[in-house]
Amino acid sequence: MQRLILTFVFWFGLIAAAAMPAWGSNVVVDLDRNDIDVTITFGGTQLLLFGAVRPTDETTGLVMTIEGPPVNAMVRRKGRLLGLWFNLDSRILEGVSSYFQVFATPGIDIGATAIMFQPELEPDVRLSERNLxxxxxxxxxxxxxxxxxxxxxxxxxxLDWKSKTLFRASLNLPSNVAPGRYRVRVHELSSDRIIVSSTTYLEIRRAGLNANLFALAVDQPATYGLLCVVLAVISGFGAARLLRR
Amino acid sequence: MLELYLPVAQMSVNPFLIIGFGVVIGIMSGLFGVGGGFLLTPLLFMVGIPPSIAVGTSANQIMAASISGVLAHLKEGNVDLRMGAVLTVGGFVGSAVGVTVLKVLIALGQVDVAIKLFYVFFLGIVGLLMFIESLRAYAVFLGWVKPPKRERKNHGWIHGLPFRIRFPVSGRYISVLLPLSLGCGIGMLTALMGVGGGFVMVPAMIYLLGMPTLVVVGTSLFQIIFVTANVTFLQAYANQSVDVMLSVLLIIGGVVGAQVGARVGKAMRGDQLRILLAMIVLAVAIKIFFELVLTPGSLYSLELKG
Structure with a gap:
């Protein structure tokens, strides 16, 4: 499987590199899957991200970001009151990325801290200013x-270079990722300035029984509540039968 | 490794671990005749299940366990249906109040601290009383002390309460307000702590309502079914805090555990069992107490909202 993917990546890279001038872009990125189903057996997953760049004399490296769909995050701070730890203060951070990870080729000094709470990364933006x-x-x-x-x-x-033009990285998505549209972007850098960017998307969605149960619990909570009660009744009688033997 | 995704909690768990929790709780119920919800909720906290979902789902599991438990008592006529009905009416009121309080606590962001406080308070008191009582009983068995003289205390004010009705199965003629308010209090505990409340209900039935020991466990289980059913529904409806996959895993484990517990229980004396139970109850109370007073590893916590 791994071999197959690598072969695939290699050929994709070659073709992409050859096709680049026609696209008018110097860098492309893609994933081994663009849709992830969160089913009842979902326990997180691993993704392969790969792409190609046609480096110019200016190119010094690449930065790749993976951003989850925006959420409102409630951050609470505990404090001591009467000897006990209560949540005494809180803030809602609106529209923050529910997931964020940064990859960079060796020699590029950057982290999520420097990027996440800043405006968009786009061509001509200097990363060094963001670090401040x-x-x-x-x-x-x-x-x-x-x-x-x-x-x-x-x-x-x-972010590993597989050759002068091909790069790849593997991404671990934990099971608690929020469903939604994930954005994967690669930026080509000249020292700390972005020359060009490329974007692709990843769709994570609930599927199968998991999707049905979630929808029922949220959209029809009364039906869902009754379902839970009925389930307990049936399994209670079932258990009594089993235990009697 | 096999993982199972919980649709409401929106996280994956190791199903064998959760079934294992069910087994532990099942053993507790087989061994001690209590639901074991007081142990289940903290165990679920430990694997990162959000507090409100731990509490809501526990109620669902206890309901199933109580149904399988009550059938044998019903067959032997050890259930005071009239008393059970009155307790259930009180329990409905109490659990509705409890679910509403929980909703407010969730909104205030204090739900984890509040649930833990309830645990420390109730488990601390009940564990301590049970520990003293069972030690005394065991000391009597060993011949170290003489059995205390039994005299029925004259609760003057209790007999003065109005609306007295007859409970023929229990052989009592008492005010309906007593079981109503008892049921109400326990219903609140069910909603707020995810417990059946048998550990409070059973002693209260014996000492407060004066019911004969024979019908106490069956009647307690009987009313727990309806109160936990009400709590399950309300938690699912108002707080979206019942995870049906989690329930299924716990129920499976509980069936297995109850069989093991019932067998082990037959080999042990009642007072020894109660000493053991008291020690478990106290241990849980102490552990949660330390969680409340010790400086937490991280002062911050995070909740993501759609």
């Missing part, structure tokens, strides 16, 4: 707590 921006307490707390849930990796992961 200070995060406030709550933004930093969001990064830390989300990292504990494996939803954010604050340090950039290594």
């Amino acid at each position: 921006v200070q995060l406030d307490e709550w933004q930093q707390a969001y990064l830390d707590t989300a990292e504990a849930k494996e939803l954010i990796v604050q340090n950039a992961q290594v």
Whole structure:
């Protein structure tokens, strides 16, 4: 399987590199799958990201970002009151990425911290200026707590060069990823300036029984509640039968 | 490794671990005749199930376990149906209040601390009382102390309460307000702690309502079925906090565990069992107490909203 994917990546890279001038772009990126079904047996998954670039004399490296769909994050801070730890303060961070990871080729110094709370990365933007921006307490707390849930990796992961033009990385998605549209972007850098960017998308959606149960629980909570009660009645009588033997 | 995704909790768990929890709870119920919800909810916390879902789903599991438990008692006529009905009416009121309180606590962001406080308070008191009582009973068995003289206490104010009705199966003629308010209190515990409340209900039936020991467990199970059914429905309806996949795993484990527990239980004396149970209850209370007072590893917590 791994071999097959590598072969696939290799040929994709070659073809992509050859086709590039026609696309008018210097860098492309793709994934081994663009749709992920969150079924009842979903326990997280691994994705292969790969792409090709036609480096110019200016090219010094690549930065790749994977962003989950935006969410409103409630960050709470505990404090001591009467000897006990209560949640004493909180902030809602609106529209933050529910998932964020950064890959960079060796020699590029950047992390999620520097990118996530900033405006869009786009051509002619300088990454070094972004490193100066200070995060406030709550933004930093969001990064830390989300990292504990494996939803954010604050340090950039290594983006491997497979040759002068091909690159690849593998991405671990934990089981608690939010369903929705994920954006994968690659930026080609000249020292710290972005020359060109390329984007692709990944769709994570609930599927099968999982999707049905979730929809029922949220859209028809009364029916779902009755289902749970009926289930307990049936299994209670069933268990009594089993236990009597 | 096999993982199972929980649709409401929106995370995956190792199904064998959760079934294992069910087995532990089943053993507890087979061994001690209590539902074991007080142990289940903290175990679910430990694997990262959100507190409100742990509480809501526990109620669902306890309901199934109580149905399988009550059938034998019903067959032997050890259920006071009239008393059970009155307790259930109280329980419906109490659990509706409890679910609403839980909803407010969720909105305030204090649900985890509040649930833990309830646990420390109730498990601490009940565990301590049970520990003292069972030690005393065991000391009597060993001949270290003389059995205390049994005298029925004269609860003057209790007999003064109005609306007295007859409970023929229990042989009592007491105010309906007593079982109503008892049921109400336990119903709140069910909603807030994810417990059946048998550990409070059973002693209260014996000492407060004066019911004969024979019908206490059956009647307690009987009313727990309806109260946990109500709580399951309300939690699913108002708080979206019942995960049906999690319930299924727990119920499977519970069936296996109950068989094991019933067999082991026959080999042990009642007072020894109660000492053991009291120690487990106290251990859970102490563990949760430390979680509340010790400086947490991280001061921050995160909740993502669609």
